[in-house]
Amino acid sequence: MNAHLLALALLAPAATAQTGPALPYDAGALVAEKSAQQLLADAEAAVLAGRYAEAKPLVERLASFPEYALQFNFLQGYIALETGDAVTAEQRFRAAAALAPEYTRARIELGRALLAQGKRAEADEQYKLAGQDPNLSPELAALVRQGRAKSAERAIWYLNVDASVIADSNINNATDLDAVPVNFGDVTLPVELDPAFQSQAGLGFGKSAAGGVKLRASEAVALSVDGEASIVDYQDAVADDISLLLAAGAELTFEGGVAAVQATLFQREYGGLIANEGFGLRARYQRLIDADERVTLYLDARIFESGYGEAYEGEQASAYLVYEVVFEPDLSGNITLYGRREWLGFDPFSNFEFGSYGGFNAYLSEHLAAGVSLGLTRVLFDDPFLTLSPQPRRDWRAFGSVYIATRNPAFLGITPSLSYSFNRTFSNVGFYRADRHRLRLGLAKSF
CATH class of the missing domain: 2.40.160.60 (Outer membrane protein transport protein (OMPP1/FadL/TodX))
Known part of the structure; x- marks a missing residue:
């Protein structure tokens, strides 16, 4: 994934416009202590820069903040997938999708984790669900098309x-x-x-x-x-x-x-x-x-x-x-x-x-x-x-x-x-x- 698409992984909105916070999370949930907000910002920055070893302990600390459950699962899943652990990535992205079914990006990454394990039919189902998002951005729509093409390879x-x-x-x-x-x-x-x-x-x-x-x-x-x-x-x-x-x-x-x-x-x-x-x-x-x-x-x-x-x-x-x-x-x-x-x-x-x-x-x-x-x-x-x-x-x-x-x-x-x-x-x-x-x-x- 190139740098532009990597940024989309974290910056794309959950279901609506191309504006909003750094991650597509419910803004109402982001009212925790400032230290927790800074922790999330530091974790996001490390992931976006590809510094996964640095990001991992920061993300793990997010688990102690229930209001950040979505962020924790998505970021931990993304780190796992980028470092070759598709099984853990699948678990975390499934948890993120369950917490926010409208969060299309989690389904796209879940599809990628499933493809990495050879679960083509399951991956295609996730890409199909993601493609039904009426507010899908052009960049995410392209990822959905690519994912479905890979899941259909003969x-x-x-x-x-x-x-x-x-x-x-x-x-x-x-x-x-x-x-x-x-x-x-x-x-x-x-x-x-x-x-x-x-x-x-x-x-x-x-x-x-x-x-x-x-x-x-x-x-x-x-x-x-x-x-x-x-x-x-x-x-x-x-x-x-x-x-x-x-x-x-x-x-x-x-x-x-x-x-x-x-x-x-x-x-x-x-x-x-x-x-x-x-x-x-x-x-x-x-x-x-x-x-x-x-x-x-x-x-x-x-x-x-x-x-x-x-x-x-x-x-x-x-x-x-x-x-x-x-x-x-x-x-x-x-x-x-x-x-x-x-x-x-x-x-x-x-x-x-x-x-x-x-x-x-x-x-x-x-x-x-x-x-x-x-x-x-x-x-x-x-x-x-x-x-x-x-x-x-x-x-x-x-x-x-x-x-x-x-x-x-x-x-x-x-x-x-x-x-x-x-x-x-x-x-x-x-x-x-x-x-x-x-x-x-x-x-x-x-x-």
């Missing part, structure tokens, strides 16, 4: 790329034991492990890209095509990991949610061999529970072959139920329940996994965001692998991560981040016990 595309440096304590996710018990008929003896089967530390370089396009057939129906690619290149090629996925299918948008079904093609190469490649179907159903809550169900089914042999080929089915909630503008949380079943060519490798993980994400300041997550899963294998144990394998897997990242691009549109993650496998079969720690420095850019 093709929407995205592309996210990422590069990283990874320090990994266990690049092959192997045991740190020197020997494991092996069954020789009636006798079990410890056997020293070849170093190739023991954990190895290493430094890796990662690259990934995710992109797609959405082609609208109508307001409610679209063809969605998505692609993902990633590679982690370690100094020792035995642990190089390359994956590719292509998905295409239909997406249905309805009031309060979205549903999609896509056919998939995929391939994963690990250590120079094709770990698995095949095809499948995936589906997604997302629904808003409340303005601050939503739930999403993901389903995925696959059939694949493997360069490791028939023992590693078969089918897989998984389901994920994700609940997300915004506690307050600077804090959100999520929890996931999931289950996955694999039917492989060798029954001792076939397994059922289930568990849960969740976390919190927070804005630490105007410039930094951080998050933490923890999870625990249980894996039950069908039959024993008699060479290693007379009992079927039973694992507990604990994992977690913590990250810190800039909220906005730091340079050249690039957003840096630093994260630490760990995985720990507790197994009744010693060969599969493993401990892994990773420190990752990432640089991401969105187009």
